[in-house]
Amino acid sequence: MPTGFNGRWLRVNLSTEEVRVETVPEEVYRAYLGGRGICAYILFRELRPGVDPLGSENKLVFATSVVTGAPVPGVNRVSVAAKSPLTGTYGEAEAGGFFAVEMKFSGFDVIVFEGAARRPVYLWVKDGRAELRDASHLWGLTTKETAEAIRRELGEPLARVACIGSAGERLVRFANVIFDNRYAAGRGGLGAVMGSKKLKAVAIRGMRRPFEFHDPRRLAEIARWYAESWRRYPGAVSRSTYGTPELVTPLSRDGTLPTLNFRGGSFEGADAISGETLNRTILVSREGCFACPLRCKAVVKARPPYETDPAYGGPEYETIASFGSLCGVGDLNAIAYANQVCNAYGVDT
Ligand code: SF4
Known part of the structure; x- marks a missing residue:
């Protein structure tokens, strides 16, 4: 095998x-x-x-x-x-x-x-x-x-x-x-x-794994180490807590957040579209990829008139920057709705 x-x-x-x-x-x-x-x-x-x-x-x-x-x-x-x-x-x-x-x-x-x-x-x-x-x-x-x-x-x-x-x-x-x-x-x-x-x-x-790994015991050790140690790394904790939207606040503070069609690097509405605000307002749950304990992916439900379906997940940093700061939009509900439309029709953000 x-x-x-x-x-x-x-x-x-x-x-x-x-x-x-x-x-x-x-x-x-x-x-x-x-x-x-x-x-x-x-x-x-x-x-x-x-x-x-x-x-x-x-x-x-x-x-x-x-x-x-x-x-x-x-x-x-x-x-x-x-x-x-x-x-x-x-x-x-x-x-x-x-x-x-x-x-x-x-x-x-x-x-x-x-x-x-x-x-x-x-x-x-x-x-x-x-x-x-x-x-x-x-x-x-x-x-x-x-x-x-x-x-x-x-x-x-x-x-x-x-x-x-x-x-x-x-x-x-x-x-x-x-x-x-x-x-x-x-x-x-x-x-x-x-x-x-x-x-x-x-x-x-795929109901079963048809192949074997060379050293499954070592792989299991690595997985165990990761599961036990990631909480010691502030970057991993932040990613797990806020997902990629964690980037909005520091990038805006440092002047590198794509803003108003790249005319600026700091957005005055950054707080309103930040990872912290997302967590406080529209977050329903967090999901992750296979075998990842960080579960960094937001599932959101935005409010009317931009109500969204949690089945479409939630916006990542790139989507928030593209529909938010780049367009001068400081409304996370509207950004989440735009994210849903793009996921539904299969449009890159
Ligand atoms: S593997 Fe998936 S859930 Fe884990 S940090 Fe990366 S994108 Fe997030």
Whole structure:
């Protein structure tokens, strides 16, 4: 049994609807490790120069790594990559949450999408099997509606779902890929690449870990050390308490908070959109990624007239700065609502 990886990739040709399993030698993992390394390995080898990012020749890669699935914080992210329609060059983004672990536990380290489907489809992967399914009825739905509909029709309430909203469908060049309503592979317009391939979603369920780690006892020790010691580090405590919005107050104080379309670095409404205010006013709970005790991700419920659905999570620092200080908006409820709209339609913030 290999240690740290499955050694199996899925190659999905959307033009022919063929789904193939590839066996990949250990040398590839030793050289590229996984995640963005494997994404770059595949794209630089397989894409010819000048390929149209929104054409069927572009390829879209979802990749985990040799440490995905380890009970260690910060290593369980999924990389998504393609030639970017936003920059015209290599585009890669990552998402936290649970999708990466579920994907690797399903038996596949990497999924490569090629070609373009004639009708909307989604890929369903479970425990070593994969199939393309019709997604015509999902086209036009929000990300939450899509995830709910897929889980319902599969009878899999715990399936993890990565999908695009109408931004990706309409090839918006800053469309993202949304995982489970609220984790985003944001940069590079990779949602538009999914849309150009008529790939509405990828749904994953992995019920067991099909591989072993080389030294599981040492990994467990590291996880235990982290769980016992992170509270001794003020930075970790602050991140756990306020999430990335903790940055608003110090950046504004230091003059480096993007403000009023970059005309300034300090925002007079910074207190009103800070992590502290978020906690006091609209925070419902905190969530985390797989195996991370910090649970830094806010789940919020904003108040009318900007009422929000906690299923869409809450705004990170980048969203607060973009819709808040950059636009001169000092209302966290409005910012949370804008965050929800972007997550629902699959727009990068
Ligand atoms: S919960 Fe926060 S700190 Fe923990 S891995 Fe996820 S993003 Fe990082």
